[in-house]
Amino acid sequence: xxxxxxxxxxxxxxxxxxxxxxxxxxxxxxxxxxxxxxxxxxxxxxxxxxxxxxxxxxxxxxxxxxxxxxxxxxxxxxxxxxxxxxxxxxxxxxxxxxxxxxxxxxxxxxxxxxxxxxxxxxxxxxxxxxxxxxxxxxxxxxxxxxxxxxxxxxxxxxxx
Numbered sequence: 001x002x003x004x005x006x007x008x009x010x011x012x013x014x015x016x017x018x019x020x021x022x023x024x025x026x027x028x029x030x031x032x033x034x035x036x037x038x039x040x041x042x043x044x045x046x047x048x049x050x051x052x053x054x055x056x057x058x059x060x061x062x063x064x065x066x067x068x069x070x071x072x073x074x075x076x077x078x079x080x081x082x083x084x085x086x087x088x089x090x091x092x093x094x095x096x097x098x099x100x101x102x103x104x105x106x107x108x109x110x111x112x113x114x115x116x117x118x119x120x121x122x123x124x125x126x127x128x129x130x131x132x133x134x135x136x137x138x139x140x141x142x143x144x145x146x147x148x149x150x151x152x153x154x155x156x157x158x159x160x
Contacts, residue, residue, distance in 0.1 A: 008156040011128040015080050015160075018073035019043060027053065030066040031088075037061075040119075041069075042098040049160055052089055054103050057117045064088065064119060082126035082160055089120040123160035128157075142144045 008071045027098055028036035038061075042052035064086040071080040089095070095118055107113040125135060 003061065008158045011156040012080055012158045012160065014085060015126070015128050016072075018028075018075075018078045019071070020045075022074035023051075025060070025069040025071045027069045029040055029061065029063060030068055030083075032060060032098075035060040035063075039069075042104070044097065051084075051121050051123065052094070052098050052107065053086075053119045053121065054098075056115045058115055059061075059117075061071055061086065061119065062117055067121065074093060077131060079129045080126055082123055084121040084123040086119045086121050089118040094118070094120075114151050125157065126160045127157050128155065131154075 008100070008105075011051075014105040019041065020043065023041040025041055026036055039053050039055070039061075053068070066083070067086050068081065068083050071078075071082070084109070088150075095111060098118070101126055104110060107116050109116070
């Protein structure tokens with residue numbers, strides 16, 4: 001599939017909108033390729049270029065540092081690779097804001113679980129791909145027909 005250069009602000013907006021529908025990413029420490037694991041990004045619509053993750057102090061992500069995440073939207077029409085830096089989030093207010101029953105299910109000791117580590121990922125550069133195949137183009141692909149000029153979408157390199 002070929003991607004046309006997309007409008008960066010539009011693709012950035014599509015990315016954030018898609019993340020509110022499904023906030024699961026594949027996260028990996030840049031210095032440890034074996035660390036790749038699915039994680040749930042904790043979002044804040046008022047945050048400026050940051051997302052949060054909950055993890056264990058005894059896990060690989062506790063090393064923190066430079067990391068890369070990959071994302072696929074729930075509708076499979078938007079993909080993103082983004083970079084950032086993981087650091088410990090020490091704000092109790094932020095912990096209270098991001099805490100939920102879904103998070104609590106992983107930490108039997110609750111918000112004061114000694115193994116709980118809340119990380120902030122300060123976001124940097126991202127590559128975003130967007131493409132809507134649609135039913136007709138999917139049928140064309142099944143038949144082996146060319147579709148490269150028929151896909152609506154785009155690609156942009158942006159700063160999140």
